[in-house]
Amino acid sequence: MVELPDRVVGDARTSDFGWELLTDLTDIGNRMAGSAGERRGAERVVAAYEDAGLRNAGLVEFEIPGWWRGDAALSVAGPVDRHHDGSHEVIALPGTPAGEVTAPLVDVGDGTYEAFEAAGDALEGAVVMASSNTPESHDRWLHRMEKYVNAAERGAVGFVFRNHIEGSLPPTGEIGYHNRPGPIPAVGVSKEVGERLARLAADANASVDDDGSPDTDDPARPEVTIEVDCRNEPTTSVNAVADVGPDTDEAVLLTAHVDAHDVSDGANDNGAGSALVAEVGRLLSTVADDLDTRVRLVTFGSEEIGLWGAYHTAETTPHDEIACVVNLDGACSSRDLRVGTNGFEGMAATFEAAADGFATPLETGDMISPHGDQWAFVQEGIPAVMASTASDGSGRGWGHTHADTLDKLDPRDLREVATLVAEATYRLATDAADGPTIDRRSREAIRDAIDEGYERELRTGGRWPYDG
Incomplete structure (x- = not known):
C-alpha cells in the first residue's frame, strides 16, 4: 500500500524539477572539494531548496585539507619506450604528494592482500x-586506498591505479583521506595504458630470483617514471x-554529496x-502538514x-x-533501487x-559499509542507510572518470527513484503505530558487527574509529 497521496505520486512521475537541477550541476563542471565549482554547486542546490518552498535554506562552511591538480605524466623505458601525459591516459590521484620517481614496475593484478x-x-x-x-571471489569491494597503502607500506616509491573499464578513462579517487598528503606519488591510468604496462611487467616476471620472486634487476623489466604536480x-x-515539516528537535536526515572529482561532471556520482x-x-x-x-x-x-x-x-x-539518515549516492544508473541497510532492520x-x-524490485544488503556519507553516522550507532541503484558492472563503472556525464542517465530513472525515496522518507517522518521500529545501536555493537575485511581496510587506511 502506498502512503503518499496520489497527487504527490503523480507529481513525482511527471516532474522535471530534479532533472533540471541535475543538468545545471553537471554544466558547472569541476565540483572538486574546496573548489569554487563545489560552492557554485551547493549554491545551486540552495536555490532549488528555496524554489521548493523549504525553510532555513543556506550554506554551512567548514575547513578541509584541499588538493589542487597540476600536470601528471608517466613514462616507460626498457623493452618499450613510451610517454603518456594526456588526461585520457594518466591523471594524478587526489591526496598524492607532488614529486617525480623512477623505478622498476611491479604489477600486483587486482591488488588483493x-x-x-x-x-x-x-x-x-x-x-x-x-x-x-x-x-568475484571477494565478498567485499577492495578500495583503491587499501591498494595504495599496501604498496607504500611494502616499500614502493610510486603507485599506478589502472582502470578495468575500457574507453581511455583513467580513474581518479582519494588516496590520502584524513592522512593527507599520502607518502608516495600516485596516478591513475586508463585500461589501455594499464594493459600495456601489465603485459610488459608480465613478460619481465618470467625472470625470477633464487627465492622465486620477480627479478627486479632484469634488464627486460620496464622502468617507469611518474611525474606529479599538485598542491x-x-x-x-x-x-x-x-528543512521541511514540523519544527521538531529530532529530524530525519535526507542526504547526498554535491562534490565531484575535478576530471568529471559528476552526473551519477553524485549530481543525481x-x-x-x-x-x-x-x-x-x-x-508537510502530514509529517x-x-x-x-x-x-x-x-x-x-x-x-x-x-x-561535520x-x-x-x-x-x-x-532519528535516522537516508543517504543517496550513485542513485541514477538504473531505476532499480538498492539499499545498503548496515543492519538497521527497521529502515x-x-x-x-x-x-x-x-x-x-528492491535489492538490499545488510553488511556495514564504511563507504559513503552514511558511515559518519553508522559508526556512532545512528540508523543510516545508503540508497543507490543496482548495476551489473564491477566497481564504479563510469564513476570517477571523465565519462560520468549526463548522457549516461535517464530522467525516467530519476523520477522512479525520487518516488520510492519520497515514499520511504514520508514513512520515516510519520508516526505509524504499525510501522517498523527504527532502533539505534551502540558504538560497541557497530564495532563488533563490522566485517573483518572492512575492519582490515579501515585500519590499513588509518580510519578505524574505535581505538582510544
Whole structure:
C-alpha cells in the first residue's frame, strides 16, 4: 500500500524539477572539494531548496585539507619506450604528494592482500601497479586506498591505479583521506595504458630470483617514471541545508554529496543524489502538514576526499536529534533501487514496504559499509542507510572518470527513484503505530558487527574509529 497521496505520486512521475537541477550541476563542471565549482554547486542546490518552498535554506562552511591538480605524466623505458601525459591516459590521484620517481614496475593484478604478500620483496623500491577491479571471489569491494597503502607500506616509491573499464578513462579517487598528503606519488591510468604496462611487467616476471620472486634487476623489466604536480593546502567546503515539516528537535536526515572529482561532471556520482534530495524535499513540502518529524535536507561537501561534510554534521548535531539518515549516492544508473541497510532492520523494512507498495524490485544488503556519507553516522550507532541503484558492472563503472556525464542517465530513472525515496522518507517522518521500529545501536555493537575485511581496510587506511 502506498502512503503518499496520489497527487504527490503523480507529481513525482511527471516532474522535471530534479532533472533540471541535475543538468545545471553537471554544466558547472569541476565540483572538486574546496573548489569554487563545489560552492557554485551547493549554491545551486540552495536555490532549488528555496524554489521548493523549504525553510532555513543556506550554506554551512567548514575547513578541509584541499588538493589542487597540476600536470601528471608517466613514462616507460626498457623493452618499450613510451610517454603518456594526456588526461585520457594518466591523471594524478587526489591526496598524492607532488614529486617525480623512477623505478622498476611491479604489477600486483587486482591488488588483493594475497597478491601483495606473494610479491614479497619485489615491491621494495618499485613502482607498484594495481587494477581498479575486485575479484568475484571477494565478498567485499577492495578500495583503491587499501591498494595504495599496501604498496607504500611494502616499500614502493610510486603507485599506478589502472582502470578495468575500457574507453581511455583513467580513474581518479582519494588516496590520502584524513592522512593527507599520502607518502608516495600516485596516478591513475586508463585500461589501455594499464594493459600495456601489465603485459610488459608480465613478460619481465618470467625472470625470477633464487627465492622465486620477480627479478627486479632484469634488464627486460620496464622502468617507469611518474611525474606529479599538485598542491596540498587547507581550504573550506560547504554543506547545503534546508528543512521541511514540523519544527521538531529530532529530524530525519535526507542526504547526498554535491562534490565531484575535478576530471568529471559528476552526473551519477553524485549530481543525481543532490538532485534527488532537493526533489524529494519539494515533494514532501506538499504534504508537510502530514509529517510528524522534521526532515533535514543536507547536501554534503567533500565526500570524495574523506566524508568531511558528513563528519561535520555528525559532530555538530546532537545525536539524539537525529532519528535516522537516508543517504543517496550513485542513485541514477538504473531505476532499480538498492539499499545498503548496515543492519538497521527497521529502515530495511521501511524501504521494503515502500517498494512493495509500488510493486518495484528492491535489492538490499545488510553488511556495514564504511563507504559513503552514511558511515559518519553508522559508526556512532545512528540508523543510516545508503540508497543507490543496482548495476551489473564491477566497481564504479563510469564513476570517477571523465565519462560520468549526463548522457549516461535517464530522467525516467530519476523520477522512479525520487518516488520510492519520497515514499520511504514520508514513512520515516510519520508516526505509524504499525510501522517498523527504527532502533539505534551502540558504538560497541557497530564495532563488533563490522566485517573483518572492512575492519582490515579501515585500519590499513588509518580510519578505524574505535581505538582510544
